[in-house]
Amino acid sequence: MRYRQYLRERYRWILGYSGTIWVIIALLILSPLLALPFFPEERPLAAAFAGPGLLLLLAGVLARRLLPAQENVGLSILEGSVIVVLTWTAALVVGAIPLVSGVGLTPTQALFESTSGWTTTGLSVLDVDQTPALVLLYRSITQLAGGAGFAIIILTALAGPVGMGLSSAEGRGEQLEPHVRQSASIVLRLYSVYVLLGILALRGAGMSWFDAVNHAFAALSTGGFSTRSASLGYWDSPLLEAVTIVLMLLGTINFLISYAALKGKWRAFLRSSEVHVLGVMIAVGVLVLGLGVTRDLYPTPGKALRVALFESVSAISTTGFATVSYLPWPGLGWFTLTLFMLIGGGSGSTAGGIKQARVYVLAKSLWWQIRGAFQPRNTLRELDIWQGEERRFLGDAEVRVTAIFVFTHLAVFVLGAGILIAYGYDVAASLFEFASAISTIGLSVGVTSADAPAGVLWAMTAGMFLGRLEFFAVFTGVAKLLVDGRWLILPRGDP
Amino acid sequence: MSRYVIIAGCGRLGSLLAEELSRAGDSVVVIDKDESRFARLSSDFSGFRIHGDATELEVLRQAKADRADALIAATSLDNVNLMVAQVARVVFHVPVVVARVFNPAREAIYRRLGLRVVCPTKLSANSFLAALQEEE
Numbered sequence: 001m002r003y004r005q006y007l008r009e010r011y012r013w014i015l016g017y018s019g020t021i022w023v024i025i026a027l028l029i030l031s032p033l034l035a036l037p038f039f040p041e042e043r044p045l046a047a048a049f050a051g052p053g054l055l056l057l058l059a060g061v062l063a064r065r066l067l068p069a070q071e072n073v074g075l076s077i078l079e080g081s082v083i084v085v086l087t088w089t090a091a092l093v094v095g096a097i098p099l100v101s102g103v104g105l106t107p108t109q110a111l112f113e114s115t116s117g118w119t120t121t122g123l124s125v126l127d128v129d130q131t132p133a134l135v136l137l138y139r140s141i142t143q144l145a146g147g148a149g150f151a152i153i154i155l156t157a158l159a160g161p162v163g164m165g166l167s168s169a170e171g172r173g174e175q176l177e178p179h180v181r182q183s184a185s186i187v188l189r190l191y192s193v194y195v196l197l198g199i200l201a202l203r204g205a206g207m208s209w210f211d212a213v214n215h216a217f218a219a220l221s222t223g224g225f226s227t228r229s230a231s232l233g234y235w236d237s238p239l240l241e242a243v244t245i246v247l248m249l250l251g252t253i254n255f256l257i258s259y260a261a262l263k264g265k266w267r268a269f270l271r272s273s274e275v276h277v278l279g280v281m282i283a284v285g286v287l288v289l290g291l292g293v294t295r296d297l298y299p300t301p302g303k304a305l306r307v308a309l310f311e312s313v314s315a316i317s318t319t320g321f322a323t324v325s326y327l328p329w330p331g332l333g334w335f336t337l338t339l340f341m342l343i344g345g346g347s348g349s350t351a352g353g354i355k356q357a358r359v360y361v362l363a364k365s366l367w368w369q370i371r372g373a374f375q376p377r378n379t380l381r382e383l384d385i386w387q388g389e390e391r392r393f394l395g396d397a398e399v400r401v402t403a404i405f406v407f408t409h410l411a412v413f414v415l416g417a418g419i420l421i422a423y424g425y426d427v428a429a430s431l432f433e434f435a436s437a438i439s440t441i442g443l444s445v446g447v448t449s450a451d452a453p454a455g456v457l458w459a460m461t462a463g464m465f466l467g468r469l470e471f472f473a474v475f476t477g478v479a480k481l482l483v484d485g486r487w488l489i490l491p492r493g494d495p
Numbered sequence: 496m497s498r499y500v501i502i503a504g505c506g507r508l509g510s511l512l513a514e515e516l517s518r519a520g521d522s523v524v525v526i527d528k529d530e531s532r533f534a535r536l537s538s539d540f541s542g543f544r545i546h547g548d549a550t551e552l553e554v555l556r557q558a559k560a561d562r563a564d565a566l567i568a569a570t571s572l573d574n575v576n577l578m579v580a581q582v583a584r585v586v587f588h589v590p591v592v593v594a595r596v597f598n599p600a601r602e603a604i605y606r607r608l609g610l611r612v613v614c615p616t617k618l619s620a621n622s623f624l625a626a627l628q629e630e631e
Contacts, residue, residue, distance in 0.1 A: 076538050178522040179497065180541030390557075393546075 007484055012066045013075065014082050019063025021087040021150050026057035028145050029095060032138040038210075039133045048102035049138065056094045081477030084469060087150055091118050092465065095142060099126075103135055109450065112457040117142030119468035120350060122224025122320040122442025123433075123460065125450045129229050133210060139225045140217035146468070147221025147251070147350035148191055152184045176259050187255050190262075191350075194220050198247045205239045215321075219247035222351045224320030224442035233323040238306060244321060245313045252317035252345035253278070254357075256387060273385045274346045277356040278316065285312025285340060293333035298324075311443075315340040318351040320442025326432075327445065334432050337443060341435040342413065352440030352467055354409050358402045361385060365399050408471050412463065413438050419459040420447060434460065438467040497521055501563045501589075503549035503579045504570030508595065510535035512567060517542050524558045549579045555587065565591040573598055580610050 030053035033046055075083070096114035099105045105113060109125045116123045117139045128136065145153065176183040198216030203209055211227050218225045228234035232244060250258060254274055261269035269275060289308035298304045307324055314321050315337045326334065344353010361383070368381055383394045413434060420430035425447055433447035437460040447456065466474055498521045502509050505527035514537060517523045523542030526549040527533065533544045547554035549570070560566065566583040568576035573596050580594040594610050596602050599617045606612060 080538075175541070175543070178499070178524045178542040179517065179520065181520065182497065182522060 004487055007487055010079065011484070011488070014079055014086070015063045016065075016067030017075070018083050018086040018090075019060045019066070021083070021154055022056050022060030022063065022090055024060075024150065024153060025087065025091045025094070025145075026053050026055075026060055028141055029053040029056065029098065029138075031141055032134045035134060035137055042132050042134050045102050045132055045134050048098045049134070051101070052094045052097035056090065078476055078480055081473040082480050083477075084473050085477035085481065088118070088465070088469065091142075091146075091150075098138060099135070103131060106454075108454045108457050112461050113139070114142070115461045115464050116442070117223070117225065118146035119440045119464040120147045120221045120223040120318075120352065121437060121440040121464045121468075122218065122226075123437060123444055123448045123464075124225065124442075125448060125452070125457070127229065127450065128227060136214060136225075136227050137210075140214040140223070143221040143223030143225055144195070144217040147223060148188065152187050176256055186259065190255055190259060191220065194247070194250050198243075198250075201243045201247070202240065205243045206235065206237055207240065215244065216247065219244050219319060219321070220251040220350065222248065222251040222317050222319045222345060222349070222440075224314070226321060231322045232310070233325075236323070238302075241306060241310050241323065245310060248313050248317040248319045248321070249278075251319065252349050252351040254346040254348040254387070256348050257346070271386045273360050273387070274356045277360050278346065281316050281340060281343065281356070282309070282312055285309075285316065285336065288336050289333060293329055293336075297328060311337065312340065315441060315443060316343070316345065318345045318353050318439055318441045320436065320444075322443060326443070331428060334428055334445065338432050338435045341432075341439045341441045341443065342409070344439045344441075352438075354406055354439070357385060357387075358406055361394060361399060361402050362406060365403075405470065405472075409438065409467070412466060412471070416459050416463045420456055423453055423456050425456075434463060437463040440464055440468050498564040499559070499562055500524070501526065501555075501558050501560060501566045501583075503527075503566070503568045503576070505532040505535060505544075506569065506571055507535070509567070509569040510540075512569065513542065514540050524563075526554060526558055550575055550582070552582065552586065555579075555582060560587040560589060563587070563589050565589065565593070568592070568594040570595075571597075573601060577601075577605060577608075577610070580605075581608065584610065 030049060033049055036043065036046060092111060092115050095118060096107065096110035099110035099113050100107055103126065105125065112123075113125055115121070120143045122143070124139075126135075176186050195216055198220055199209075199212050202212035202215055207215065214225070214227050215232075217223070224231075226232065226234075232241060254272070257269055257272045257275060286305070286308045289312060290305055294304035294307045295301070298307060310321075310323050313319075318341070326337070342354055343359050344355055345351020347355045347357045364383055364385075368383060372379070372381065383399065385392050385394060416438060417430045417434040420434055421427055425433075429445045429447055432443075432445050435441070436443050448460070498516075500516055500521050500523050502513050502516075502523065502525045505513065505525045509525060509527070510532070513523050513525045517540045523540070524545060525533070525536070525540075525542060526545045526547060528546075528548050530546045533546075536544070543558075545554060545558050547557070549555060549568075560583055563583070566580070566589045568579040568583075570576055570579070576594040576596060580592045583589040583592050592610060594605065594612050596605055596612045596614050597616050599614055599620075602612055602614045602617065
């Protein structure tokens, strides 16, 4: 009985905080309406956003009232996971409603599109050339918010002890400053400045204001939604591609590292292990794609180089803009991109995937494992990784967590690709497309389309959701909800 | 206003102080030689943990002692606390430095060196005496 009472108390906190985040999600869903003055002919769409937005706003305000009056109660990481599950599900489901009522998607397609937005994937079942501007803007806004994560946004917006529990459960746990709220506010400011500069740079390089806003949102969040069905290929402009590459890199480099670089600590930037991995990957990408794929496909060497560089950065950064179609590409091209997509971007950024730091740690462990065989049994080893100014030593526990994560990522990847294959898609295409979903990228070889079967869309929706939240928060959050739900709802005697 | 506080020693006292300050919104960096001591910190603590010896200049530099508003030396050894506190004061010019000193005999000497000290032994002795007085 007492345990039930205790749980009830804790869930008032959890729902209260979730309510606060629902309010923010609701405001984000309502925010495209601010652009109505620019697109007066789209007024009929307003109801599609206002309905679900206001409903979630109301639910959030009501849930907030559950918050007990007393202050200063911290949340554990497990409780943070529950909040993450509750808030992300709300964002995905409520965020899908405008797409059903506004542009007539089926509920499955809408949920897919909404998940692709919030998780910063960028796979789309919409025909963007026929889509109203408000909906395009809405998709870009979901990517912008989903990239930073709700923890960062709420921590800067509000006081309250949500702190560590939430931000580490959302997979955005790395800190710039020794207080979670300050580092959240730095990340958000850094992000906003990047976005503003990105909009100006894209506009300066030749996009319209509307396209510039959407693409800056989608590039920095490493989302990849475009306003054209040919994506960046529509413009075919080297200047725009160069600007976009810079923005994608800013989105994918650990904020800790770009913060150090901005503060003039170039040594810290150049020394970072993740920057090394990123550099090597881009170089390999340009070489392999340039020599093995694009040289024979495109008329001029300049174009071949541009395509090789742009698609490499787009895949590694987990953004998913494209300048060409991959259908004519040979297997080597698909394979390289699939590999890059699985590895993904930097930790502590807006990117997805296994993350360069994890790959680096495991590769180094392998090296140590081999070297260890030739050394005395009691040799002390230091497995280190440079992160900005700091050299971090990793113990066995960290290596184990990393290995489990990589295994889970690959296991879900294989399983998901298997589902696609079972629906009759080509093996290579299934692997490519599911890697794109689980690492939240958005490059496509055509599996994702308006007429894809519902089962395929559901599998990919699940992949994007799990991949963005890095599995464990979802697993533990759902498990806790189930266990606690049994305690709270089922009537049973004191055990 | 948020302060930047360094705490040397993550024992019962150090971890308690770290949690309280972190929850109140201060930026906190905790240093301890023994990594397993950080397990004492709950999820209320959102500061940094540095695994190292606070008597080493390099460790204090890594904790950014030069920008700290305050340093608390809360290890279990008087001499270590004294040394950390003096380094913080003289080398890094930390404005507020407080050291824990168990031995009441040393308290006066440390004071003379210009350090602010807290002596738990003396504090508890005073509390015991006060409790006795109340009984009478």
